[in-house]
Amino acid sequence: MTTFTPKTSGEVLSTIAWAVAEGTPLEIIGHGSKRGIGRPLQTEHTLDLSKLTGVTLYEPAELVLSAKAGTPLAEIEKLLADNGQQLAFEPMDYGPLLAGEPGKGTIGGVLAANLSGPRRLKAGGARDHILGINVVSGRGEAFKSGGRVVKNVTGYDMSKLMANSWGTLAVFTDVTFKVLPAAETEVTLAVRGLLDDAAASAMALALGSSAEVSSAAHLPERIAARVAGGALGSDAATLLRVEGFGPSVAYRIAALKMLLGKAGPLEEIAGEASRLIWRDVRDIRPFADSSEKPVWRVSMTPSQGHQMVLTLRMQAAVSAFYDWQGGLVWLRMEEGDPEAALLRGLLRKHGGGHATLVRAVPAHRAALPVFEPQPPALAALSQRLKQEFDPKNILNPGRMA
């Protein structure tokens, strides 16, 4: 059992070249903060990128930042914040849910897991902000794709291919992201006391308006109490975030109040209090309970989310809350059984989507498809891609399978 900790991309290349020749698999980790997700791996060796660090280029006026893949996300977010900028896709932190340390994670891991947060709805995910990558494939070949400019259609977008590949095609050594100005003002409008279906209608109304809502979440009764240290109280809270320049935010909040005045009691939450709420929604705090109860992340058609949960409740005890206008459903299975087949069957009946088992005991993760199973033609195509880039199955074998 060896852990390699390369400090340069050349060392990453020589490690993988050796592993390829030996036919010996590697587990790829950044900080290992998301190790609890996916099929458990049994590899003899680990390639640990946490020493491959450093921001190599940051030009605020050009809205671009490049870093070595093992650079801590926290360091990058701090640097950006100091310059009034941010990663607009708001990468979430699985630490609290998976009983790890919060605030861990590397920029390479962010891309490999295609992380995002509540602002995904308006601003996109990691895949929408990656501009260029340098990687070493499972063939032991170092290559690059993309560049440092936003508009680029020169060749295939390999950065997107590698986003969300969970380190199974190639190891990132360098990544270049588009960065954006952080909003000057942030205010959240909370509609209180709505049932799930009324909340879905309220969110659809708000998102269909020109108020440019950047995030829309619904925390049902009691779940609402589990964010921001209980600041919201326990009544259901349907949250609409509005960001931008002060006068504009004030105007748009007023417009939303007109629109939703009849939906239920309204509350305005500004600044830091709003940021804390969205951070906790982002990091699934309501389910960060140090338990091993299974947690699902379900991405589906927004208006279908609460309907699927309603049907699911007739057959299993679940807690649920909603982000992305209802299109991202977080589910905790209260009786300990992931109920994978039941959930996925219902998902298909409700417009389809993807259910990912993000927390479960290792036995369940080993026995169940953690990621949504793909139809045969798509699975075969994905398998052919894996074969092209990692024919000897060196990188994270079995993680996505």
Added chain:
Amino acid sequence: MSGLAMPKPDDATMRRRDEIVADMRIIVPGEGVVDAANAMRAFESDGLTAYRQLPLVVVLPETVAQVSRLLKYCNDRNIRVVPRGSGTSLSGGALPLEDAVLLVMSRFNRILAIDFPNRIVVAQPGVTNLGITTAVEQEGCYYAPDPSSQIACSIGGNVAENSGGVHCLKYGLTANNVLGIEMVLMNGEVVRLGGSHLDAEGYDLLGVMTGSEGLLGVVTEVTVRILKKPETARALLIGFPTSEQGGQCVADIIGAGIIPGGMEMMDRPAIHAAEDFVHAGYPLDVEALLIVELDGPGVEVDHLITAVEAIAISNGSTTCRISQSEQERLSFWAGRKAAFPAVGRISPDYYCMDGTIPRKELPRVLAGMRELSEKYGLGVANVFHAGDGNLHPLILYDANVPGELDKAESFGADILRLCVKVGGVLTGEHGVGVEKRDLMPEMFNQVDLDQQMRVKCAFDPNHLLNPGKVFPQLRRCAELGRMHVHRGQVAFPDIPRF
């Protein structure tokens, strides 16, 4: 590039043409097969009109089942296929091949679903870009990516090219606004990627398909996100004595945390051509003209107009007009929108380039272009998506003067080399196609290109779909797949370990 080498026509296919045409008529009954040379003329080139070629046969299917059967038929018989939408590509992506079936998707022209609560539209690939907006306009919605060709170009073509437009600075490119597609692989298999939900699990094949220039699969359905139209939009028309000042103004606007709905720049030759053509009231004594459009609620637009005006003045603008009416805003845009035809009036022919550069390199690249312009003895006018660094130099030439097309192409290639040299790329939105194919090595080494070809191999291992495009040289997939290393041949890596 006029001496462009295309894949050698396959003799066996050429010999079997009659039989293939007859089989196409079985797969696509009715009017959907065109094989008479005069009727096929309409399809012999796309928006890059310097290149022309009649295809083996033109087929216009109407159903996914037909597309699937057609591709499987061709795959089984080693027949090449070139997909085509509306044929507005500026890089020759839809250029036919002599021995290939030209698969035209224009009869897939229906909107399949409009879902306002979830803000999505499902369209067949032949629906025009503008057609999507038209379908949802009555509810005050629109589809954001807006290529200038939007009345004609198809949404399937937009996916294949990852097309952009003036509003992409704020609202993203095609890739950021497409949620799902249905596509048919060369072997006839039908695959759905994404859907009406976000961020499907698994490899992001939707991201790979977007911008793949018809080489990986044929798109048969597209699901896009629509947006509510902004309440208002106003524009500033700002003139600068030097392009440096204009460039710095752009940087300062973004540095102030402002992402305008659109930010376009024109240089002196483009300003003059446009003004002569549409009389938009552009100042003629400036080197750089900037149009900055702010959209959103009225209060926000007013707030930002003031901020942008102050930034312009601090950068030494000599004119700064603010639109006071919708009519005036449109007049600011009139010249920019007519820039291409305006240049077409002052020169018999023009050749449109599409490099992207880091914004700060603008003055250096413009200076480089002036030098090249002298070297080649050809004029150049520049329109520029200033917000995201995407240049459209228009090279002026006369195709009737022997050798001028070649000169224009060499000039264009030198401009793109310059873009790459300063940290930019060969193409921002028009695609590689045949036009920039042979320049790919300027940006990528052979190992880089091999990886892109590996993606191709996973989708279309026999290189039958749109060959001769994008890749300067096709390598056989079997050859690319070989692994040459063996146990004991590579030393244990001498790096820190625990």
